[in-house]
Amino acid sequence: KQEVTQIPAALSVPEGENLVLNCSFTDSAIYNLQWFRQDPGKGLTSLLLIQSSQREQTSGRLNASLDKSSGRSTLYIAASQPGDSATYLCAVAGTYKYIFGTGTRLKVLA
Amino acid sequence: DAGVIQSPRHEVTEMGQEVTLRCKPISGHDYLFWYRQTMMRGLELLIYFNNNVPIDDSGMPEDRFSAKMPNASFSTLKIQPSEPRDSAVYFCASSFVEGLDRTGELFFGEGSRLTVL
Numbered sequence: 001k002q003e004v005t006q007i008p009a010a011l012s013v014p015e016g017e018n019l020v021l022n023c024s025f026t027d028s029a030i031y032n033l034q035w036f037r038q039d040p041g042k043g044l045t046s047l048l049l050i051q052s053s054q055r056e057q058t059s060g061r062l063n064a065s066l067d068k069s070s071g072r073s074t075l076y077i078a079a080s081q082p083g084d085s086a087t088y089l090c091a092v093a094g095t096y097k098y099i100f101g102t103g104t105r106l107k108v109l110a
Numbered sequence: 111d112a113g114v115i116q117s118p119r120h121e122v123t124e125m126g127q128e129v130t131l132r133c134k135p136i137s138g139h140d141y142l143f144w145y146r147q148t149m150m151r152g153l154e155l156l157i158y159f160n161n162n163v164p165i166d167d168s169g170m171p172e173d174r175f176s177a178k179m180p181n182a183s184f185s186t187l188k189i190q191p192s193e194p195r196d197s198a199v200y201f202c203a204s205s206f207v208e209g210l211d212r213t214g215e216l217f218f219g220e221g222s223r224l225t226v227l
Binding site: 042043091097103 | 203213220
């Protein structure tokens, strides 16, 4: 059974810092991995999708990497801003369905 | 596209009442998922459909929960009778699978926040 873990559970950083969020999974037989952002009281917004054949994806200040063999993914946020404050979730896709991690709650201080 | 649309956004009901949550997936998407989110358990997959057919309902917690997808543009999640422990945010998501990709990018609705008193 696939298990997805995200560390740390919460993170508070000053504005401008570069930071890394971690996601680990137990079964490396995945099809893709997706990172989401969730603001309080809102739905999940897709940030980046990495196909199993890819090593990384970039969108603006965000860069996500995937190492299937070690069961790890990282989300790198460059030059963090207060508007980046949210919960970040990773989801690992097996056949047809996604399993979610518990998320990292990020607060960027002005 | 308008995205995944869910209704109601908020529902407050009393224990024992029937609750029906609704979802309209993104047009052209062939997979629809129902998730439940709580502080204690995070995001749990309840059930998913492919081309309107339920594929895996192993996450449905009890027989009190049922889900239907009568056509490609509409799905319901029903709880009857509801209990206080059903209080959660229920999300609907949809995706499109292309070619050999077994899972497409997932798009979520805004969720339905259910409170059972």
